[in-house]
Amino acid sequence: MKAATRTRWKLVADRRLPFMAAVGLLSFLPPCLAPVLYGDQPIFIRAENLTVPPSTGPVIHLEVQNPKQTPCDGKVRVKFPDGWRVQSASQAIHLAARETKRIPFAIEKATDLKKNGYPFEITATVDGKEFSFKQSVVCASAPHGKPKVDGDIRDWADSIPIAFVQQGRKTVVRTLWNRKYFSVFVEVEEDQLVPRSKVQQEDPFDAVQFALSPRIARTGTAGKKAERYEFLVVPLKGFGYRGKCFKLIEPGLDLSRAEQHQKLDAPEVEDATVAVKGKKGLTYYEVSVPLSGMTKIRATEGREFFFSLLVHDPDGTGVRDLGSVMRLPPVRRTPLSWCRWKGAKWGKTIPFDSRIEWGFCSSIH
Amino acid sequence: MNKVRTLIGIGCLLGFTAGCLSTGSQSLTTSPAVDDGEIVMRTAAAQHTDPFEAGRAAALALKASMGTVEPHALILTECFEEKELKSRVLKGVGSVFPKDKIFGFATYGSFSQGGPLDMDSVSLVGIGGSGISISAVLEPNMGVSGLSLEEDEETLILRLGAAGERLARQLRRTGTDRLLLLMADAHSPKNQLLIDGVQKIVGKRFAITGGSVNKNAGQSFLYFRGRIHTDGALAILLSGNFKVALSGRQAKSNEKVISTAKEAAAETLKAFDDQNVKPFAAFAYNCAGRKGKLDRLEDELAAIQDSVGTSLPLFGSYCAGEFGPADSTEKLPNVLSSGRGWHVMFTLLGR
Known part of the structure; x- marks a missing residue:
């Protein structure tokens, strides 16, 4: 086998081996090991x-x-x-x-x-x-609102923030919705923002990854179809900071796509708007994605859905997982619940799946 | 002589002013009801992305439905997302009916005997005939917008209670007052504080039903005589020789929303059957939270119509709080109506 091919296989094996091992372990977990996972x-x-x-x-x-x-x-x-x-x-x-x-x-x-x-x-x-x-x-709910996507947090005063700390760094997630858009605002405490390089596009970079799915969705296993809409917000260097939003997967696509390390060269999400702003010690990500592209999500006051979010901070904490503060059981760490993409630096711990209970509400008032 | 002219002039000015105030912008009253006069209540609805067209279509359908009877008042509910669009709804309805007769509020959707409607929709109920009279009043600027029970409870109790009293005092009372429709920019649980004030004037056993406006940011509006108001409350008192039966039911799951809607309708129908009264119209002020739990909007309406049939004029809306009989074990026996959430408040009118 040629050296280059050997190297390529080694890289693939290195990346995929932990996840494959975890899938194997969790799939065949004997019931007698349940107390190990659930304590006594x-x-x-x-x-x-x-x-x-x-x-x-x-x-x-x-x-x-x-x-x-x-x-x-x-x-x-x-x-x-x-x-x-x-x-x-x-x-x-x-x-x-x-x-x-x-x-x-x-x-x-x-x-x-x-x-x-x-x-x-x-x-x-x-x-x-x-x-x-x-x-x-926590109250995990998106009130009705129409923020201007400019990285300014002031028009998010009527949102419901969820804060969590991992490795001493704070992340705050907020969501809003209106008839046309679902919006997310993430405050990331970090030393510096690492945008995606124009030249070395697969070098690790910061990003926000989030997913929405209907309340009845399941993560699924290999060979099944996806039941979620998953997005990646990528900061780019420019005048200040710009950002792009990519759709990583949507319902109906083969779930095997989740482990394929996507190249992010597909068109951006049409009609999505992104702003990324860096302040001293804080990065703000703000994105609105059109609900018209998520027909399986029925956005109306009082209706529930699933949502979750990861923050990629490869030069700092690594992957920050909103699911980590939701007291989810270990079996909810499933490799196919988040898409892999080039430029991501995944840790050894598989994130919790992307199905955290969330709701559309009218107002916090 | 000059003094006489001056006195006559002042008298005319006062008379003119008094005349204006009796049907001024804050109230509308109609002639007292005739005992055996006709009562006509009809509903109509339309859905269109153009709010003017939606309003106009609903109004034209209502006009056709009411025939030769001119409505004393229309109650409008709409579900458009911005003030400019809501304003165009009013213009659309106003292109068919005099805008002075238009009352109502912003909601999360509506339903009539013809079906439920969600976004970009307008629903109307027309109230007319010599057998029914109305007194419609407004209390603008209650001073409670943005206040919360957590931080401003005492202020809310004071202001909403006083607003409710002032609102009810404006009503023209007759010996045949039957039902008060209350619509307010005071969502649950603040709506209880408003009705407390109203009941100081009309009494705790008086039949009150109604709903709270949509509380989404930028959508909390009341409509009074064709004008848009915020932070206010309006009341329409219906009088005449007819009866009412009220029922309220609470639910927070799909199955219960459907079953309790059927129960509420059935309870009012039974009350009428026991009195040998035939229904001619129904109101259903329903909670947006209940709507959010439904797998299919049609299911709750079907459950209601299982009891009252599919042809009875039914005017239903999804609100941010409801007025009517509370479905609660803690309900006080001498209080007919309360301000609640998660309820469907069902009212039958009949003769």
Whole structure:
């Protein structure tokens, strides 16, 4: 085998091997290893995000997952934030073997918090064993709005920010929607913005990658079709900073595209607008993508969908994953849930899948 | 003689002013209802990307539907995204009917007996006939825009309560007042504070229904006599020899939204059946949150029509808060209507 070919295969193997190993491991995970992933808790529980402001009195769900081969019975009780009133704070649960259920809790009265972190304390008693944990639940919702895409955060005052910190660096994600566009604003705390080089286009560069999918979408496995719209916002050097938005995958395309390390030479998303602005220690990404190109997403007040976002900071923290603060179970780290592309520098940890509960809402007021 | 002329002049000026004020921009009243007079209520709707055309088409359909009966008032709901577009809706409706008769508010969509409508739509209900009279009043500039319960609770209680009282005091009262339609730029849960004020004047057992305007940024508008208002509330009192039956139901999931809509309609129909009253129209002020939970908008309407049939004029809108009977175990027994969210407030009118 020629040296160049050997090198090429080695590079491919180096990139793909960790992901292939992870796929193999997660696909064939024996149930007896479930406690390794879920600690000593007999079931996995997490509170889903609020998808509209809690003051509107929505229903919030707990996701409960039985990883065992035998059914289980029990009760789950939630201590909600002070001042909240809920129809019933305690519910019985019965789960078949390896079943996942969503348990609803109807909120009757609640107050919205600007910091967007609602402290829940969840206690479960399953098969006689009690355990409890705390979770800071966020409101993951896009209010109606029409921002001017210019990198200026001031017209995002009516959005609902979600902040998370990875490796000591803060990222804040905001979303808005209107009839024509879905908009995202990301504040990235970093030492410097590394735009895509005009010449060495495959050298690692900073970017924001995000995905939307209908509420019923699944990540899928090799051989299946994608069920998500996934975008990449790429900063370019120019007068100040410019940006481009590429569509990486859309529903109906083969999911194998996700592992193909796309070259980003396709046309940009038509009618999308992008602004990238660097301030000292902060980079702002702002993008609006047309909803007309996402026909599977029904944008209307109160409707839920899936959304998630990665920030690529190859010269700093590496990949920052919004899913990391959503208390998602380890099985939600699936390699095909995010598209690979040339210029990305992926770490050893597979990001969580791109299906975080999100909602369209009317207003924060 | 000069003094007499001066006095006559002042008297004329005062009389002229008084005449203007009785049908001035803040209120509209019609002649008292005739006991056995005709009551005509009809609905019409249209959807078009051109808001003027949507308004005009709906208005023309309504005019045809009402025949020779001139409406005392039209109530309009629309779902366009910008003030300029909403203004063109009013112009479109105003190209068919006098704009002084146009009342209503911005919503998240609407439905009538003909079907549900979403974006770029206009729905109208015309109220006419000698057997029904109206008193329509406006309380502009309540001073609550931008205030939140979290930070401004005391101010909201004060201002909304006072606004509700002032609004209700303006109403022309008769011995046959039956139903108050309340539309306001005060979404749930602030809408309870407004109705508290209204009920200080009309009483807690008086039948009130209605909805709160769309609270999307730049879309919170009321329409009073063809003019656009924000931060206000309007009330239309319907009087005459007819009966009303009200029901409210709350739901937050697709299945429950459908089943409770059917229950609400069925409850009002049963109340009428028990009194041997035949319905001639229905209002359904519905929550936009319920709309967001529906897999198909048509399903809730079908559930309602399972009870009341498909030909009864039905005027429904999706709102940011609703007025009517609360579906709650904590509801006070002596209070008929409250301000709530996640409800469908269903009202039948009949004779």
